Amino acid sequence: MNDSVRVRFAPSPTGGLHLGGVRTVLFNYLFAKHNNGKFIVRIEDTDQSRYVPEAEEYIFNCLNWVGLQPDESPIHGGDYGPYRQSERKEIYKKYAEQLVRDGFAYYAFDTQEELEKMRQDFKTTHNHSQQYDHSVRMKMKNSITCSTEEVNTWLKEGRSHVVRIKMPKHENVSFKDMIRGEVHFDTSVVDDKVLLKADGMPTYHLAVVVDDYLMKISHVFRGEEWLPSAPVHILLWKYLFGIDAMPQWAHLPLILGPVGKLSKRDGAKHGFPVFAMNWTDKNNSEKTEGFKEKGFLPEAFINFLALLGWNDGTEKELFSKQELIQNFSIDRVHAAGAKFDYEKAKWFNHEWIKRLELIELKSKVKDFFSAQQFEINDSTFLEKVIELVKDRCTLLTDFYPQSIFLFETPTQLDIASIQPKWDNKKNIFFTEWILQLTEMINWDATYIEENFKALTNLHNIKTGDLLLPLRIMLVGGKFGPPVFQVAALIEKKETIKRIENALKLFNS
């Protein structure tokens, strides 16, 4: 449809990658791929105080895990680099100065203390926090209020200063959002945002406009939290590159937690992950659990994320990445925020565990066993195990408890649930069954079951009364696949061994 589609995800390397961040990546990616366009990742590392060195690598690891690979990025290369804003510092400075020259921005020399004083002085019951805007601009220390000589001297002295945009008074700025339609702002209520900080780094507002222009970004998908600063960006586009060159905007609905915008805290409080992968905060060693380690499949993860704010208009809910690419369209993204539902997320995962190719599932299950210090070598056996238990596994972490007894003898038996009804009659039955099992030649589930039932008849005991004891003997608890299939899988020798051991325990 359009081969000049270029979109970008622009994370700030300050910590773990949030659910909402991944959803933004997803919509960018799907839009790009649907339109044969390019998906770019740009690192917005302009805040030196919040910069976390490990975060960038972590972000790319997450993208790798979910399978949303960038076409261009600091590590994938590309023709529009550098892709880290810290490496583009000089570029922004040039544009900031151009804006000052053209009268769209100005130097401001106010110290932190002076800013604080201003906010206090102008604070009223009706104005919680006074902005640095047209109403106070003339009372502050900047290149509009001070003489040219003064300003030049300060500049020469290297006095600490920022560049601020000069918001026009009473101008209507509007643009067409792809999701929300026309959105209007009165520039009088927008403040004179800082464009270039005292350390020479740009703020987001300047950098985003400059880089989107230089990197030829055609469409911008970002979270709804950016909507209020859109007028600043629109004006910068107008001043710097012309409104015709401006990309199309789409402000994505927020992903909500139990109270407001979903946060890391919500996850900790309610026991669900919020980050894509495990993240450890180096400062306080605080660990935050990720969807990957929690046992989610990337297929399920992107599937439920896509359905948070988008649907294809049919009742279809299960989409592979390819299907998402094919069917995605921005006009089916809706405007209201979506509350994250962990139960539904788990349902998606369960569905994907059931439908994923055995080969792919196998290696993941193996990894989760390794995480429990248990190495699986017999791949064919593992396949049988997966087929047998996958219906009972919602998360990949469930495979271990749901099938470990197929690999090794259970150490803990739930004796309590059979003890009250255990008697010598049952003991005699099992003792005799062991003898029959020893003679058995056809070791398969149906055959074992038939044999078992025949013997219960002979002993005049209800089969149902013996099934649970057998299950506890072989599995250890009241769960798991059909008990004769368990016996078939663990083989004759092990079955007999487990019954013998359990018998000793039950009778003591």
Place this chain on the structure above:
RNA sequence: GGCCCGUUCGUCUAAGGGUUAGGACACCACCCUUUCACGGUGGUGAUACGAGUUCGAAUCUCGUACGGGCUACCA
């Protein structure tokens, strides 16, 4: 406080003037299952409120209420 965005079952959503307001998750009941699940059938459950436009409004308009976001030399 100001500005901006939003509002259909508890949750995710369909229905773009005419439907008994549909589906999915969760929940409940029954069936299947001599365990636990899967699966199957059915059920509870929603258009925030008030005006207007219209023969007819969940759908268009306005107001109110409520929810959310922003209001940093953070993104």
